Amino acid sequence: MNTSVFITVVLAVIAGNVAMMGNLVKVLSDRIGDLVSRVDRADTRADERHTLYMAKFDGIAETLARFDRRFEDGH
Numbered sequence: 001m002n003t004s005v006f007i008t009v010v011l012a013v014i015a016g017n018v019a020m021m022g023n024l025v026k027v028l029s030d031r032i033g034d035l036v037s038r039v040d041r042a043d044t045r046a047d048e049r050h051t052l053y054m055a056k057f058d059g060i061a062e063t064l065a066r067f068d069r070r071f072e073d074g075h
Helices: 003-074
Strands: none
Touching: none
16 A cells, blocks of 8 residues: 555544544534523523512512401401
């Protein structure tokens, strides 16, 4: 086998590996980006639920305080 042919084949294999690694990096970065966006959306939904629950608990506490005041005024 001629040396130049061997070097060309080796360089072609290396270039193919580099191209495959580039594709792998792109696919992984896309997947990581999707995962990060899902986590961000989940955090946003969790924050919204937390705010909603806190508003409900505040409303319940307000109602209980009003009943407590009415009960104290009645006795």
